[in-house]
Amino acid sequence: MKDLDIDPKQKAILEAAWSAFASYGYRKTSMDDIARGANMSRAAVYLHYRNKDHIFQTLVRFCYDMCTAALSEALSRDGAVSDVLEAAFLAQGEIIVKPMLSSAHGMELLEAGNTTSSEMVHDGEARLREIYASWLTQRxxxxxxxxxxxxxxTAALITSSLKGAKVTAGSYEDYCRSAKLLASVLGAGIAR
Incomplete structure (x- = not known):
């Protein structure tokens, strides 16, 4: 949440919500948990967000915003195709995958993203594909x-492969190994 340029109260709510979701899971987290974590009353939280789904949707959108910025930055660097792809995959994973796989409730949070925030996930994944496609075209x-x-x-293959790596990884380290392998294989296949 460090990169969010929003109202400090909203930022406190989102940080408290992420902490609660990571600790208790999506289903068991209550608005009281979020309010308590943000040092606010429940009524004060409702002044900013309609409900837990609205908070979660906002978190998903901000994660994709940060992810697309990190991805764009990683792909703007010079280097061998496989090296740049590896940096991009790891930058993307640092934002989305690491927090998910560091939580005992990571798979539940991934599921919640697909059910409560499917439109944001769809849009976020489309933005990632566009960034990869643009970089590939430039290369x-x-x-x-x-x-x-x-x-x-090719961009769709990249994003779906990374999504598969995220879902099947037992840990963040496993994800990183898969991402590095994918970067190496793709880099070798498309580098001229």
Whole structure:
């Protein structure tokens, strides 16, 4: 939450909510838990957010905002295709995957994201695909890569592969190993 440029009260609510979701899981977290963590009354929390779903949706949106910024920054660096992809995959994972896999309730939180915030997840994943597709197109145009299909299809393969790595990883370290392997394989396959 350190990068959120929002009202301090809303930031306190979101930080308290993330802490409660990570500690108790989505289903067991109450508005009282969130209010207590933010050092506010429940009524004060309701002045900013309609309900727990609204808070969670806001968290999902901010995670994707931070993730797209980190991804764009990682892809703007020079280097071998596999090295840049590895940095990008790890930057993306640091924002979304690490907090999820560090919580005993990570899979429940992933599920909650898909059920309560499906539109935000869909939009966030589309933004990630666009960033990867744009980077791939630039690499191809500069003569540094060749693709067997379109940049959009390759970007979709990247995001779906990373999503699969996130869901199947037993730990953040497992995810990082998979992300590094994926970067190495893709880099070797598309680097010119």
């Amino acid at each position: 191809v145009d500069a003569g540094g890569a060749t693709l067997p299909g379109s940049a959009e299809d």
